[in-house]
Amino acid sequence: MADQEEEQDNTGDQNHKPQDLPQVLVLKPPPVLSFLTAHAGSIQAILCSGAAPVTDDLLQLLPSVRLVVTASAGTNHIDLEACHRRGISVTNAGNVFSDDGADAAVGLLIDVLRKITASDRYVRQGLWVSEGDYPLGSKLRGKRVGIVGLGGIGLEIAKRLEALGCNVLYTSRKKKTFLSYPFYSDVCQLAAHSDALIICCALTDQTRHMIDKDVFSALGKEGVIVNVGRGAIVDEKEMVRCLVHGEIAGAGLDVFENEPDVPKELFELDNAVLSPHRAVFTPESFMALCELVVGNLEAFFSNKPLLSPVMDL
Numbered sequence: 602m603a604d605q606e607e608e609q610d611n612t613g614d615q616n617h618k619p620q621d622l623p624q625v626l627v628l629k630p631p632p633v634l635s636f637l638t639a640h641a642g643s644i645q646a647i648l649c650s651g652a653a654p655v656t657d658d659l660l661q662l663l664p665s666v667r668l669v670v671t672a673s674a675g676t677n678h679i680d681l682e683a684c685h686r687r688g689i690s691v692t693n694a695g696n697v698f699s700d701d702g703a704d705a706a707v708g709l710l711i712d713v714l715r716k717i718t719a720s721d722r723y724v725r726q727g728l729w730v731s732e733g734d735y736p737l738g739s740k741l742r743g744k745r746v747g748i749v750g751l752g753g754i755g756l757e758i759a760k761r762l763e764a765l766g767c768n769v770l771y772t773s774r775k776k777k778t779f780l781s782y783p784f785y786s787d788v789c790q791l792a793a794h795s796d797a798l799i800i801c802c803a804l805t806d807q808t809r810h811m812i813d814k815d816v817f818s819a820l821g822k823e824g825v826i827v828n829v830g831r832g833a834i835v836d837e838k839e840m841v842r843c844l845v846h847g848e849i850a851g852a853g854l855d856v857f858e859n860e861p862d863v864p865k866e867l868f869e870l871d872n873a874v875l876s877p878h879r880a881v882f883t884p885e886s887f888m889a890l891c892e893l894v895v896g897n898l899e900a901f902f903s904n905k906p907l908l909s910p911v912m913d914l
Contacts, residue, residue: 695909709853750802
């Protein structure tokens, strides 16, 4: 009886041969070139993350690819121009990370202003007893907070800040006509009118080192910067110099320019709060991401609309 059941199971497996199923390349660095050579012609979709670039050279090896699914919100690791030229659709994480990213951004801002992490170290080191009371932090309510990039995460940050009594300002690629927040087309002007800047835009050729010396100068000595976007949006060397010399008041940083390498000067600063690129990641967001990735693949292979298209061709 057991032999008959096993034979039936094997027969069932034969009805669904691997070659009959859609071919999806899961791209993790470094790509296995021997695998690409053997299967390049049958791969129709690529699943990648921010750590695995999808370049024009790679796409040349995969003539049948019509979809790139990235498990990140950003697409700076994907050659979008090459995808467009080849008629390849691209999807990303959509708004899966928006809530967690916004929570982390506001948490970093509160931490810097109220000196939570710094005062925690002060207590743990026994300095409360020997040195007395720790310096006071700053109030959040009433602060003018400029958001750089009012996409999914930026909008959620704005909602939270508004509920906490902050005045929200923003810059983005385009003015959001459905919002009443003051809009600045120039990031320096935004900084000049803000007590804090929260960076949550995408990294592109246009935004690389966008937060530079002029922006820090406009933000001023009482200003705070929070970055949950990408490290290279900020001129990191200039930011470190400004923090060390007191030209800005503080920084809450989840991302860095050359991760996982972090400027060692930041380790000694009480006005810098550091996080290892985990702002948007929670068990809940990972589960939602898995569902979205699978949903995009299912939609593609069923000729249905993609769930989170960045570029749908």
